[in-house]
Structure formats: structure tokens, C-alpha cells
Amino acid sequence: MDDTVLVINCGSSSLKVALFDADMNKLGSGLAERLGNSDAFAGLSGEPERIPLANGASHKDALEALIEAFRQRNLLNAQPAAIGHRVVHGGERFREAARVTDDVIAAIEQCASLAPLHNPVNLAGIDAISDLFPDVPQVVVFDTAFHQTLPEYAYRYALPDRFYQQWGVRRYGFHGTSHSFMATESARRLGKPPESTSIISAHLGNGCSITAIREGASVDTSMGLTPLEGLVMGTRSGDVDPGLFDFLGSKGISADEVHRILNHESGLLGISGQTNDMRSLCELAEQGHRASALAIEVFCFRLARYIGAMMASLAHLDALVFTGGIGENSALVRHKTLSHLSLPGFYVDRDLNQNHGRASDGRIDSGNSRFAILVIPTDEELVIAKAARAKATSEPHH
Ligand code: AMP
Numbered sequence: 001m002d003d004t005v006l007v008i009n010c011g012s013s014s015l016k017v018a019l020f021d022a023d024m025n026k027l028g029s030g031l032a033e034r035l036g037n038s039d040a041f042a043g044l045s046g047e048p049e050r051i052p053l054a055n056g057a058s059h060k061d062a063l064e065a066l067i068e069a070f071r072q073r074n075l076l077n078a079q080p081a082a083i084g085h086r087v088v089h090g091g092e093r094f095r096e097a098a099r100v101t102d103d104v105i106a107a108i109e110q111c112a113s114l115a116p117l118h119n120p121v122n123l124a125g126i127d128a129i130s131d132l133f134p135d136v137p138q139v140v141v142f143d144t145a146f147h148q149t150l151p152e153y154a155y156r157y158a159l160p161d162r163f164y165q166q167w168g169v170r171r172y173g174f175h176g177t178s179h180s181f182m183a184t185e186s187a188r189r190l191g192k193p194p195e196s197t198s199i200i201s202a203h204l205g206n207g208c209s210i211t212a213i214r215e216g217a218s219v220d221t222s223m224g225l226t227p228l229e230g231l232v233m234g235t236r237s238g239d240v241d242p243g244l245f246d247f248l249g250s251k252g253i254s255a256d257e258v259h260r261i262l263n264h265e266s267g268l269l270g271i272s273g274q275t276n277d278m279r280s281l282c283e284l285a286e287q288g289h290r291a292s293a294l295a296i297e298v299f300c301f302r303l304a305r306y307i308g309a310m311m312a313s314l315a316h317l318d319a320l321v322f323t324g325g326i327g328e329n330s331a332l333v334r335h336k337t338l339s340h341l342s343l344p345g346f347y348v349d350r351d352l353n354q355n356h357g358r359a360s361d362g363r364i365d366s367g368n369s370r371f372a373i374l375v376i377p378t379d380e381e382l383v384i385a386k387a388a389r390a391k392a393t394s395e396p397h398h
Helices: 059-072 102-113 119-132 145-149 161-167 176-190 244-250 255-264 267-272 278-286 290-313 324-329 331-338 350-354 380-394
Strands: 005-010 015-020 026-033 041-044 082-087 138-142 199-204 208-214 217-221 319-323 372-375
Touching (some): 005 059, 005 119, 015 059, 015 380, 026 059, 026 380, 059 119, 082 119, 082 380, 102 119, 119 138, 138 380, 145 217, 176 199, 176 208, 176 217, 176 319, 176 372, 199 324, 217 290, 267 290, 278 290, 278 324, 290 331, 319 324, 324 331, 331 350
Parallel strands (some): 005 082, 082 138, 199 319, 319 372
Antiparallel strands (some): 005 015, 015 026, 199 208
């Protein structure tokens, strides 16, 4: 064994890996895409060459190829000391990361009805690693776990009670690793203990969610039973009127089609008719493309409404935090969003907002703002690596 930690994130047809050393520096990372298809491929970050994969390569084939690539570059010499897996849904069972055991695997299988596209492939990753490194401790880190502190009035829907009792229909929330990282990192930057720091954390990437964190604990979040609820996203609609379903049904659109449209053809892509990519939308809007400009406006207004809504869960607010590809990089989105929020007292400094990368603490609020506003790069792989190492050492292998 060496002292590295390997992090694995399996998607339905993709796989991401990252390797960390004992001091939690990233040694390397890689990606495989189009798994199961004839044109599957893999590659290491920062290297243009593709690693060849067989026709229809599986998650395990891709993992083997990427691990071999780490070995050839002497990044991984023996076996890793621990392996961390991102798992999407931990249901009500998991409030924190867990060491992989037969019992934990069975519980992840049980949660699969809540995340049918994700939990089974996450389990495929665990299976593959069990074959490749049978002696290495594995740890699962759940997207939902951080939100298990939501009070019942925040996680229950106003639906017949039996749906919750029989099928677990409730708000679970996602992006938990990113939001929990925002909680600790913003507390560190503000010089406060995390357990007395309250923030609103906006994770804006291809998927988007916002969380109210009261004294270190998640107390409300915008994603629900599935990652479709809440904010406008790249291709997901976020909130819609539930009356939409029978309206579209009356137009002959089936439930399967509604699912596909709301998940893959809506959001920024749906409104703009052009792209789900915020950077491209900003360029199109600049060139005068009206629908792209509208997509940005709808995105920012929905986000501003949710920032207001999150305040209902807090007794005080230390900071509003932006993260994710859009949150970290789009000064325009931050500016437009905050321009809706002068009543509660959010004011952004124009120069700091443009050049936040140069401000070491990430603060972008102006002198007259009632609340601090921060831009913090997220690092979910690092959170998973740290959790994996901590769990692997605190719960020794039997
Ligand atoms: P993520 O899923 O966190 O990688 O975020 C992806 C999103 O971030 C995409 O919509 C990108 O267009 C967006 N993004 C990345 N860089 C920028 C940028 N400079 N300006 C606006 N959006 C950006």
C-alpha cells in the first residue's frame, strides 16, 4: 500500500477519477466517457492523448485503464490507502460517509428506487474496485447526507402522508459535499467556528442548487425528491407548476416524454433554444441574441427568489456564497442576481465582482452591504478524499 487516496465518481455512461497524496494534494485526475458505446474513451487531465478503450467498455474497463495510466506515470505505485466513492442517494439511512460493508451495499441498493439512474452505477464502481483492490478500505460519500439535518417542516411535501410513509416521498436535497465544503470554507475565511456560522450556499454548475446552512447544519435546500426541483439549470427546468403534467398530458405528451423534456430539454437550453452552457449564452446575449439574454434573466431571477426564500430558515446570516462553474466564473450572473436583492440588503462591489480571483478571501460585497458575499471554488473530490481517509483510519478493516 502507499498513502494515496483514490476518488471515484461513476455517472450513467461516464467515470471520473482523482488521486490524492497523503497531504491531500491532487496528483492526477482522469475521465472516461461514452461507456457502453462503440466510441467509449478515457484520458488523463492535462494530456491530449486518449487512452484506448475496447468497444462497449464498462465502468470497470475504464477504471482499469485509468489506474494503469496512473501507474505508468508513477503516481500510484502500490495500492491506494483508501478509496472514496461518490454515491448520489443515501435516503434517510445515511447522515454521513460510511465504510463499505455488505450491509451498506444492501442499503444503497434499497435507495436505488429513489435514484434509479445513479445508485446502480455507483454500486458498479464499488464492485469493480472490490475486484481490483480487494484489501483496500472503501468509503461512500453521499450527495444527500449533508441535508439529513433538515427539519421535518422543510423536508415534507404537502402530499398525502402515505406517500412519505410508504415510498419515502420527501425532499432529500443533493450537492451535499459541495454545500458542506462551502460551510467549512466560508467559516474559515470569515474567521469563525463552523458551528456558529450561517450561510446561504449557491452551487451553480450544470446542475444548480441552493442551501440554507444554519450554524453549520443544512436546514433548507432547493432540490427535492430528485435533482429536478428548484433553480433553473443547464437542461433541467427546476420548479414548474404541477398542473403542467396534466396540461401536457391533454396535449398528448406522455409521462416519459415529460420526464425527458424537463430533465434534458429545458432550463437554459430550453429557453435559449441554443445551448445549456452559460459561458456561450453570455456571448450570444452580448451579440444581441434575445432568447439567450432571456434565459440568463430567468436563471438569475429564480436564483434571487430562492436566496430570499432561504432567509426564512436563518436567524442570522454570515455570508451568501457562490460556487460551481457559473457561480465561480460569471460576474454577470452574480451581478444580475444581486440586483434583485437590494431590499434585504445585498450589495456587490463592481470591481471585486469582476476580479474576485485576485481578492484572496473571495469577498465581493461592497461597504454598504448588510451581508458578506463570497465566491469560493468548490472541490467535491477533495471533500470525498478527506472523508475516505478519515473513515478508513477511524474504522480499521476487520
Ligand atoms: P460545472 O458543472 O460546475 O463545471 O459548471 C459548468 C457551467 O459553468 C457551464 O454552464 C459553463 O458555461 C459555466 N462556466 C464556466 N466558466 C464560465 C464563465 N467564465 N462564464 C460563465 N459561465 C461559465
